[in-house]
Amino acid sequence: MFDRQDLPGIRRIVVKVGTSTLTHDTGKLNLEQMEKLVRQVADLANQGYQMILVSSGAVGAGMGRLGYRERPKTIPEKQACAAVGQGILLHMYEKLFAEYGQVVAQVLLTRDDLASRKRYINGGNTLETLLRLGAIPIINENDTVAVDEIRFGDNDTLSALVAALVDSDLLVLLTDIEGLYSANPRTDRQAQLISKVESVTPEIEAMAAGAGSNLGTGGMATKIQAARICSESGIAMVIANGARPNVLREIMAGQEIGTLFLPQDKPLPGYKRWLAFGSTCNGRIYIDEGAVQALVSGGKSLLPCGIVATDGLYQNGDLVSIIAPEGYEVARGVSNYSLEQVRRIMGRQCLEIESLLGSKDYDEVVHRDNLTLMLPRQTSFSS
Numbered sequence: 001m002f003d004r005q006d007l008p009g010i011r012r013i014v015v016k017v018g019t020s021t022l023t024h025d026t027g028k029l030n031l032e033q034m035e036k037l038v039r040q041v042a043d044l045a046n047q048g049y050q051m052i053l054v055s056s057g058a059v060g061a062g063m064g065r066l067g068y069r070e071r072p073k074t075i076p077e078k079q080a081c082a083a084v085g086q087g088i089l090l091h092m093y094e095k096l097f098a099e100y101g102q103v104v105a106q107v108l109l110t111r112d113d114l115a116s117r118k119r120y121i122n123g124g125n126t127l128e129t130l131l132r133l134g135a136i137p138i139i140n141e142n143d144t145v146a147v148d149e150i151r152f153g154d155n156d157t158l159s160a161l162v163a164a165l166v167d168s169d170l171l172v173l174l175t176d177i178e179g180l181y182s183a184n185p186r187t188d189r190q191a192q193l194i195s196k197v198e199s200v201t202p203e204i205e206a207m208a209a210g211a212g213s214n215l216g217t218g219g220m221a222t223k224i225q226a227a228r229i230c231s232e233s234g235i236a237m238v239i240a241n242g243a244r245p246n247v248l249r250e251i252m253a254g255q256e257i258g259t260l261f262l263p264q265d266k267p268l269p270g271y272k273r274w275l276a277f278g279s280t281c282n283g284r285i286y287i288d289e290g291a292v293q294a295l296v297s298g299g300k301s302l303l304p305c306g307i308v309a310t311d312g313l314y315q316n317g318d319l320v321s322i323i324a325p326e327g328y329e330v331a332r333g334v335s336n337y338s339l340e341q342v343r344r345i346m347g348r349q350c351l352e353i354e355s356l357l358g359s360k361d362y363d364e365v366v367h368r369d370n371l372t373l374m375l376p377r378q379t380s381f382s383s
């Protein structure tokens with residue numbers, strides 16, 4: 001089983017640094033912190049690791065420059081701050097990395113860029129090329145254009161999706177706290193640091209409820225979401241304190257720093273990763289208990305006979321979310337039929353499809369090759 005001693009032998013690392021680490025309470029950039037981070041990332045690149053940096057801080061840096069004392073509430077104001085701040089941020093990174101002889105590349109992404117399979121693949125190719133050329137991609141959400149429907153909203157999720165896209169071996173989330181605690185230590189003095197999480201369960205998710213600092217957006221909850229994406233994609237993840245002087249070097253030496261989330265032994269293949277985490281669904285298909293069993297235990301395709309209802313707005317070839325009788329999302333996949341067609345054939349036998357629709361291209365509404373299960377897996381952890 002993967003453990004800390006395997007970390008020195010890995011090849012590709014995504015490091016995400018949060019607003020809480022990169023900016024002072026005033027909202028202005030914490031230059032000392034940035035210098036420490038850049039020196040460590042550059043040093044790991046010099047050792048031969050392929051490095052990608054996902055950096056927050058655009059809104060924070062723009063706030064400082066525009067004179068806001070608190071994170072603005074409206075989206076246009078946040079976007080204006082990001083537009084000012086992203087330039088400041090990249091200017092600093094470019095200057096600091098250049099001092100260590102490293103070339104940086106700015107990559108700004110929205111949720112939409114990863115939801116489209118074609119753009120997802122294109123984005124992956126660009127990142128691969130940058131790494132091959134020896135550049136360090138510095139990624140952030142494209143905040144100035146990302147309205148609610150197409151936002152990640154937090155860079156924890158974005159960094160996990162990037163790690164899954166480029167098949168990274170490790171994601172490090174640098175934040176303003178040592179790691180995951182059994183409860184928020186800022187409100188619960190009994191909270192204990194958890195050293196290792198073998199898999200992400202509802203129990204783990206419950207530890208991370210609530211928002212984070214004044215400037216950060218996701219708190220621990222989005223970091224746990226990121227851990228789920230990583231673990232199912234076969235990627236190790238560490239949450240650690242970005243203020244520790246040599247935090248990256250210590251992690252890469254296998255030292256017991258922060259919280260390590262182990263990768264699953266049988267990760268989802270690339271396409272199914274994208275189905276599960278990158279894509280967005282256009283509709284929902286509600287299925288009965290027998291169909292749940294067929295998908296989950298039998299590894300079968302979804303046939304019309306197990307469908308009880310459907311809604312949304314989807315065409316054939318679109319992504320749909322498949323919902324169990326209890327209301328949770330059991331799977332998602334590509335529908336071979338449109339919403340109108342599924343409404344006509346649901347609850348019926350495959351033999352009836354042709355007479356109901358006038359023609360039949362497929363027996364399966366969602367073929368198992370184009371389907372991924374979304375079930376939470378069992379978990380355990382040690383402190």
Ligand SMILES: Nc1ncnc2c1ncn2[C@@H]1O[C@H](COP(=O)(O)OP(=O)(O)O)[C@@H](O)[C@H]1O
Nearest residue numbers: 018019020175181183184212213216218219220
């Ligand atoms: N169980 C927990 N363990 C550790 N921190 C927690 C927990 N629950 C909530 N938090 C909060 O999450 C914060 C880190 O998230 P956030 O402020 O969004 O950081 P970042 O800007 O680095 O993403 C911590 O400072 C802490 O207040």
Ligand SMILES: N[C@@H](CCC(=O)OP(=O)(O)O)C(=O)O
Nearest residue numbers: 018019057058059154155217
């Ligand atoms: N894209 C935003 C990042 C928002 C965000 O996720 O912040 P954080 O929770 O600190 O990682 C920015 O650059 O300010």
